[in-house]
Amino acid sequence: VQLVESGGGLVQPGGSLRLSCAASGFIFSNYWMHWVRQAPGKGLVWVSHMSNDGTTISYADSVKGRFTISRDNAKNTLYLQMNSLRAEDTAVYYCARDHGYGGDSDYWGQGILVTVSS
Amino acid sequence: DIVMTQSPDSLAVSLGERATINCKSSQSVLFSSNNNNYLAWYQQNPGQPPKLLIYWASNRASGVPDRFSGSGSGTDFTLTISSLQAEDVAVYYCQQYYSPPFTFGQGTRLEI
Numbered sequence: 277v278q279l280v281e282s283g284g285g286l287v288q289p290g291g292s293l294r295l296s297c298a299a300s301g302f303i304f305s306n307y308w309m310h311w312v313r314q315a316p317g318k319g320l321v322w323v324s325h326m327s328n329d330g331t332t333i334s335y336a337d338s339v340k341g342r343f344t345i346s347r348d349n350a351k352n353t354l355y356l357q358m359n360s361l362r363a364e365d366t367a368v369y370y371c372a373r374d375h376g377y378g379g380d381s382d383y384w385g386q387g388i389l390v391t392v393s394s
Numbered sequence: 395d396i397v398m399t400q401s402p403d404s405l406a407v408s409l410g411e412r413a414t415i416n417c418k419s420s421q422s423v424l425f426s427s428n429n430n431n432y433l434a435w436y437q438q439n440p441g442q443p444p445k446l447l448i449y450w451a452s453n454r455a456s457g458v459p460d461r462f463s464g465s466g467s468g469t470d471f472t473l474t475i476s477s478l479q480a481e482d483v484a485v486y487y488c489q490q491y492y493s494p495p496f497t498f499g500q501g502t503r504l505e506i
């Protein structure tokens with residue numbers, strides 16, 4: 277199992293960024309997926325999840341209306357579109373595979389840093 | 395949202411001794427239909443992603459040494475490391491996945 281995030285970087289407040297998570301080593305279309313973030317020196321914060329077929333989605337209140345999770349099962353890729361970015365969105369963003377037991381995550385990517393600053 | 399509170403924030407334990415970390419949820423995470431607690435424990439080393447240790451409150455994830463154990467039900471949970479090894483120095487997080495958002499505790503830093 278491998279999860280590789282990309283698309284991070286430096287963006288100005290109010291700007292947009294799209295993160296990608298390329299999955300391999302498992303049948304991507306069978307698994308729910310999550311995004312979790314971690315601000316520098318801080319704890320883990322769950323951001324969003326999506327069902328294997330894309331029909332069920334949830335978001336943390338802090339990103340609702342600004343972030344959009346999506347997936348392309350043909351490309352084995354999970355996405356996170358982030359709009360109206362704020363300084364407090366600065367974090368390492370991890371994609372994680374759902375364990376299949378209700379919402380915990382058994383495999384994680386190495387993470388990608390998003391920095392929101394002028 | 396369900397609030398997860400861990401205690402203590404940091405903990406120092408001697409090698410070979412027992413380490414105990416507590417996690418309390420603001421509401422029950424016990425799913426009555428299957429009698430499972432939707433509570434996980436993770437270990438995170440600096441610069442690394444989290445590693446799943448325990449799911450459903452007391453089930454060890456694949457490859458996790460048996461010195462790690464989880465217990466508790468409802469709102470009160472414990473992660474125990476029976477005999478601390480040097481490689482167990484890390485930050486530990488609990489997470490509820492009973493209902494979204496799947497909130498984490500603030501983390502507990504474990505030191506030698």
